[in-house]
Amino acid sequence: MSIINYQNMKKIMFKLEPENAHKLAGIGLKLLGTCPLINRYMLKRNYIDSSVLRQKIFGKVFHNPVGLAAGFDKDGEYIKSMPTLGFGFTEIGTVTPQPQVGNPKPRLFRLIDEKSIQNAMGFNNKGSYNLIKNLKKVEFFDYPIGINIGKNKVTAEIEAISDYEKLFRAFKDYGTYIVINISSPNTPGLRDLQNERFIKELFKLGKSITNKPILLKIAPDMELDEAVALCKVAVAAGAKGIIATNTTIDYSLSKEPKDFGGISGELLQDKSFKLFDAIANELFGKTVLISAGGINGAKEAYRRIKAGASLVQIYTALIYEGPSLVGDINRELIKLIKQDGFNSIYEAIGSDRI
Numbered sequence: 001m002s003i004i005n006y007q008n009m010k011k012i013m014f015k016l017e018p019e020n021a022h023k024l025a026g027i028g029l030k031l032l033g034t035c036p037l038i039n040r041y042m043l044k045r046n047y048i049d050s051s052v053l054r055q056k057i058f059g060k061v062f063h064n065p066v067g068l069a070a071g072f073d074k075d076g077e078y079i080k081s082m083p084t085l086g087f088g089f090t091e092i093g094t095v096t097p098q099p100q101v102g103n104p105k106p107r108l109f110r111l112i113d114e115k116s117i118q119n120a121m122g123f124n125n126k127g128s129y130n131l132i133k134n135l136k137k138v139e140f141f142d143y144p145i146g147i148n149i150g151k152n153k154v155t156a157e158i159e160a161i162s163d164y165e166k167l168f169r170a171f172k173d174y175g176t177y178i179v180i181n182i183s184s185p186n187t188p189g190l191r192d193l194q195n196e197r198f199i200k201e202l203f204k205l206g207k208s209i210t211n212k213p214i215l216l217k218i219a220p221d222m223e224l225d226e227a228v229a230l231c232k233v234a235v236a237a238g239a240k241g242i243i244a245t246n247t248t249i250d251y252s253l254s255k256e257p258k259d260f261g262g263i264s265g266e267l268l269q270d271k272s273f274k275l276f277d278a279i280a281n282e283l284f285g286k287t288v289l290i291s292a293g294g295i296n297g298a299k300e301a302y303r304r305i306k307a308g309a310s311l312v313q314i315y316t317a318l319i320y321e322g323p324s325l326v327g328d329i330n331r332e333l334i335k336l337i338k339q340d341g342f343n344s345i346y347e348a349i350g351s352d353r354i
Contacts (some may be wrong), residue, residue: 006322016115018108022072029081046086046327048182048348052334053345057310058213058240060144060176062105062332064088066301066343069292070148070179073126076134080141086326091313092131092244093148094181097166098150099127103186107261112255115296116260116265119247122152122186128170133196137172147171148188148217150181157189161198165205172210175327180206183219183246185300191219196233199320203237213240215289220245220271221291224278231279241288244276249291265316269294273304280308284350296321298332305333305345306352 005275011119012019026300032039040164053064074093081087082090101125125131131147149171151163164180171178181204182193199216206214216234218227231242245260254267273294280289291304292313301312333345342348 005025009273010320011321014112017106017142018110019105022108026078029078032081032084033342036317039081042084042323045323047083047323047336048086048327048330049342050334053190053330054258055310055345058144058177062088062144062311064208065216065309065311065333066326066329067091067144067290067311067313068314068318070094070181071078071317071335072123072318074123076131076138076145077274079138079143079145080135083143085318085323086330088330089144089146089176089311091146091179093125093179094123094150094184095125095128095131095148095167096150097125097163097170098152099130100154102122107259109258110326111214111257111265111267112253112264114265115316116254116263116267117255117316117319118261118263120186120258120261122153123184128167132170132174138173144176145174146179146180146215147175148179150184153187154238155190160193161201161325163203164202165209168206168209172212174331175212175318177213177215177241178206178210179215179217179243181217181246183217185219185247185249193232194219194222198232199230199234200237203234203239207238211280214281215239215241215243215290217243217246218275218279220248220268220275222275224275227275228282230276231283235283235287241290242279242283243290244279244291245272245293248272256259264293266294266296269296269300273300273307277307277308280350280353282354284308296330297325298336300346301329302333302336305348306350308350308353 049063070091076092103122107120149167251257291309296317
């Protein structure tokens, strides 16, 4: 599917309410799995498997470093379709122990001129039991999968640890890695869990239940020194990686924001990079670093890689640029890596830190 065709399709999609457009895209991805001819065509066009980009992380081969960020595939329904969009890995969720409907609608908004999205979804998902059923369907699908976990909205902050325990136990044998989400702005009190005591307790608990690598996803709105200190605590407590960042509640970034929910997309780009760079300055070489937030093309992805990211994630840019984006990013990454005189992505990762 060419970018020209997508831009025409986008005009139609953008006439729909954002959440309805999201559902329509999901239906398309499900149908894709039933059409082998189209599936093969899109794989050939979008999925880049090159020795220049290939890495082994968490004991798993990632054929390219560009993944889908959590939030799109909350219930693990589109896993098999992700390679056809070019993604080297996918992160599903956020999943909660019990199903929940999320926040009242409308809760998803386009900031079109700023190529950004504002969402207040609130971890709407069908729950851990349903996600396990979907994961069993792809049990033999050899593809890196992250599982993003969060507490239910009705669970009191003082009891939050019990929700994460349930989720660790539910997914202890599934996926490639597990991500602790305590950084979404759309569950009341969730970001209050971004504190040293809870982080230590959480990772101690997780390590006692599963051998899967456990990562921490952090918000972009913390002071840099506080964020770095918290990430250091997490790594010392057993975190195998840091994902920076989630969405922002810095509404000053947009000309016409809502006064609730988190902003993603190009508006978040500089803020996200600044926090990631501070974390990488302290933790590069000590843990796996994944950068997310405002990545809209190969140039920005490469900036994150040179700053220390082994992997990058996108979501909002896909909405604005279409299904050819990931393949285009990976092709351009190969050129940028070679232009810098590197033989592989391994040599490029963190090269700006040396």
